[in-house]
Amino acid sequence: MKKSLSATIRDLNADEVSIEVNFLRGLPRINLVGLASSEVKESVERVRSAISESGFRLPPKVITINLSPSEIKKSGSHFDLGIALLIAMFDDDEVDFSDWHIFGELGLDGSVKDSNAIFPAILSLKRENKIKKVLIPKASVSKVSQIPDIEIYGVGTIAEAVDHFKGIVTLKPTIGNELSSESMKIFEKSFHFIREFPLDFDQVFGQNVAKRASTIAVSGLHNMILEGSPGSGKSMIAKRLQYVLPPLQKDEILDIAKFEALNGENPNFLPKRPFRSPHHTASKGSIFGGGTRTAKIGEVSMANSGILFFDELPHFTKQILEAMREPLQDYSILISRVNSKIEYPADFLFVGAMNPCPCGYLMSKTKSCRCTDYEIRKYQNILSEPFWDRIDLYVAMDEVSPEDKGGITSNEIFGKMLEAFYKQIERGQTKLNGRLDERDLEQFSRISERGLEVLKRGSERFGLSLRGMNKVKKVARTIADLDSAKDIEKSHILEAFSYRRRNSS
The missing domain is CATH 3.30.230.10 (Ribosomal Protein S5; domain 2)
Incomplete structure (x- = not known):
């Protein structure tokens, strides 16, 4: 034999x-x-x-x-x-x-x-x-x-x-290839990245608040929702985020390539995080994975280590939006079938874009909203409070003006992100700020006395849950890193609260 x-x-x-x-x-x-x-x-x-x-x-x-x-x-x-x-x-x-x-x-x-x-x-x-x-x-x-x-x-x-x-011929073994991309070393660990921006933030006119929120989002991997009138630049900003995401280690690059291969795609082994944007008509199985007999990889797992972008967020079915609460909280998704049970990783940066109402012009100063109060309430109530509680950053987009300029570039945002990334890894974190658990958050997020006072008052005013309070702390930690501050100060807490969505009721 x-x-x-x-x-x-x-x-x-x-x-x-x-x-x-x-x-x-x-x-x-x-x-x-x-x-x-x-x-x-x-x-x-x-x-x-x-x-x-x-x-x-x-x-x-x-x-x-x-x-x-x-x-x-x-x-x-x-x-x-x-x-x-x-x-x-x-x-x-x-x-x-x-x-x-x-x-x-x-x-x-x-x-x-x-x-x-x-x-x-x-x-x-x-x-x-x-x-x-x-x-x-x-x-x-x-x-x-x-x-x-x-x-x-x-x-x-x-x-x-x-x-x-x-023994007629002798084949020589191939030696593994080293990544040729740019990299940075922290504690003998190499983190690889590409400094290329096919889509640049300077092409988005105005929207300085949204660009600041985007810098915070990519620097700490914080979930973000952009709300504004049609044409205000929501999708443009979301599509540019993929080029300013944090660097990757070799194992992470291999994992991304593995998922691409399992999905029938040809991996390119570039240090570039994935960007997935399913249409709002996509089925629940295609987004979360599944199948009648064997589980298949869905969009939430294909977006692992990268961005999952839901454009026209309220147009996704209620069932899909509520099911999103599991991966947004646990960073994994469990698929159970008669013949198989498998837990897929789903650690992604979630970005959503939405209009404020069905016609889109509720927030507009120049166009009249055609929606009734009932239609507006029904549209806005599609997103439940438990769903909103898992969002770190909410941005109301500014009105577009002819005087708006491009402003900050993707290269500038990328440089700020790298500085904040370096501080997080140098501090001893194995995860970025948006992924810290309660114990790590307590260890790495020291808050000044004035900052704690503001945090307490703001939490009472917003009626925040424990999860919501932790979200504010994580965002404030990233803002402090962007400001090269060792501790979280009052100004960082205040800015973090400015990105919390106020309950419309």
Whole structure:
């Protein structure tokens, strides 16, 4: 019996799979067992053709292929190469595949192809210290080489792989690539970023309050809602936030790439946080993830480490908006189905944009609102108070004026964010201000006596919950960081309160 290793993706992680092939006397045929999905079962025909087209012969025996452990459902086309190698080298007892993890889909001509499951599977195994060297398609090398401390061997055909194991040719392992982007080091940790601004804040005229709030939001990862008349610049500001977000560590970049690969996208491994903006007609399953039998990744998880932007916020269904309370509070989402239960990470910066009323002109000084009081109340009541309680920053957009100028640029906002980011990490925080729990908030957010007085009076005036008070403290901590202040002062608390939404009732 011959044996090699591979893996199958289950939910977000990979399970190691042992490929075992046995050869017995009998009428020649190939049997595949081990709870294989349809695409894995189809590998039999791909392997048969690839071996024949590559000049090798199938042994005239009963070939039994077992994918172990049998209780785990196997999926993906990347088992082809491992199966084909064990069959093509059936008469070579000197080759030991037992410490090789082999991935690759086969073409009918014997070529080895990439698949979306290869990178996330190898990354998952590496984080569990289960993998040392891999044989993969050449097309996968550029992606897998981003994972450190793995010997990577790339092949273009099955014949090339056979020649390597027989010693006819010697493949040189690929060394992992270092990120070439700009970075900053804090306590021996590297944080990577890109200083590029395809959309710039100086293209948004006026709206100085919203731009200040945006600087605070990206510096501490604070959830924000922009409310204003049509054309005031709400969506323009939201779309520019993605280019001024905090730097990323290598593991975070790999996690983003992993989610992209699992979603069928081609990861680019750039230190750029994701930006997801689902339409308000999107289904609940597409936003949160799900499926009839197996759970699929939704928009809230694809936005992990980045921005989730809801434009026309009140037009999302009440069911979706209320379900958003879980990821906004816990930074994860639990999807339960009969056959699977999985918790997806959902740690994103939430940004919402909304009109003040159905016609959009309730806050306008130049245009008349056409809505009735009932329509306005119904529109505004779509967002519940528990939902609002999870929002750090509320901004009422200014009226647009012909005299408005561009003002602050994205590069200036990005520079301020980097300074605040450095202070947070240098202070010993493992999370940015918007993600601090109660214990960390107490440790890192020292407030002056006058600041505490203002906090107490403001909390009573606004009728804040404990969560709301903590939101004010977190925002004030970020404002203090932007001002290079060690402690939170009265002015920081006052500004934080200015971004709290006042209950319309």
